[in-house]
Amino acid sequence: MSGELRVTTTPIPGMLLIELPVHRDSRGWFKENWQRQKMVDLGLPDFGPVQNNISFNSAVGATRGIHAEPWDKLVSVAAGRIFAAWVDLREGETFGATFSVEIDPGVAVFVPRGVGNSYQTLEPDTVYTYLVNDHWSADATYTNVNVADETAAIAWPIPLEDAELSDKDKAHPRLADVTPMAPRKTLILGAGGQLGKALVAALPDAVAWTRDDFDLTDASAYERVAWRDYDTVINAAAYTAVDAAETLEGRRDAWRVNVSAVVELAKAATANGLTLVHVSSDYVFDGELPEHGVDEGFSPLGVYGQTKAAADAVVSTVPRHYIVRTSWVIGDGNNFISTMQGLAEKGVDPAVVDDQIGRLTYTTDLAAGILQLLRDKAPYGVHNITSGGDPKSWYEIARETFKAAGHDPDRVSPTTTAKYAEGKNLAPRPPHSTLS
CATH class of the missing domain: 2.60.120.10 (Jelly Rolls)
Structure with missing residues (x-):
């Protein structure tokens, strides 16, 4: 030898x-x-x-x-x-x-x-x-x-x-x-959503596809993509209608978008040696623990959470993967903050739940965190990314939103999740959404 x-x-x-x-x-x-x-x-x-x-x-x-x-x-x-x-x-x-x-x-x-x-x-x-x-x-x-x-x-x-x-x-x-060979590109899926828009701004050289550009739920569409032109795919697309997911039609759509499509994406990533970044949710937990670490086991309460947990399990089989768990996302589009701002301007005095605790995540922070994972070549696996600050209830955040908009925060009153849900067909929510 x-x-x-x-x-x-x-x-x-x-x-x-x-x-x-x-x-x-x-x-x-x-x-x-x-x-x-x-x-x-x-x-x-x-x-x-x-x-x-x-x-x-x-x-x-x-x-x-x-x-x-x-x-x-x-x-x-x-x-x-x-x-x-x-x-x-x-x-x-x-x-x-x-x-x-x-x-x-x-x-x-x-x-x-x-x-x-x-x-x-x-x-x-x-x-x-x-x-x-x-x-x-x-x-x-x-x-x-x-x-x-x-x-x-x-x-x-x-x-x-x-x-x-x-x-x-x-x-x-x-x-x-000689014209130098360009590097492989990053592909952003779900570019039209709140997070997708922030990712496009953070990664101006990336290829950005909306639902109109690429239908994740069409299994045959994956065969038409030149996957070797890319080294990273960021999946910011998801079915996020939490309450609608509890209906018959919504349940099927949630599983089709959040799980079946992710199976095809995971296959493509594995076969082509791609890094797959998949955005997950605090809804994969039941919220009984005050804070959720990256190693906590799944315990989803509703259909949306079940589909996100199933997708996490699928993505974990991809050799190069980042599962990015986040919570209470706020970005360019309809969200809790914009809703509260609208109510404040319209003179509506809302009752907001005070027994759901978590952290907001601004899409700019989430996009920056994802970019940092990629640039630092962080270990593959599960990573929690949220904005900073102390955990707060939706009620506390609503009061801060009214105050920031120049309105009396006392116009917001507290209520419980159970009281708020009376007479409504709402999905169960985790009481604690704080990610470590």
């Missing part, structure tokens, strides 16, 4: 050099070219390879590249030896950065999407092998640069005039003429 499994960084961000143990005896050798658990533990991305390609090169000096593909790859050799070189062709400060190394069976390199890949054989009958995390497609967009580019200045061991290159590779543009 030679060496230990080691993963080290390179001058190109995201590109990793892997030293592979090679087990040798009189019969030959054996190596683990891709060992998910060991390599991920050492820092290699869990990139989800779906295709294994092998290139046989009979002659010394066979030179291929430089191609930047729209997928990640793990390269090595099964026989022989190569000189490999890469050029960062992605948008950003490291565009044009280079790295080169000699590869034998004991070396592998993880090459992130958008980094130009090339190699030159140093021995006859070299077998070059690489794993990729997307299936080859004739429609895929490549970014290429000429192997002889003066800026990259790759020190080819065999001069290019003595090497064997394809006419196509010889015709690739110089670095100065």
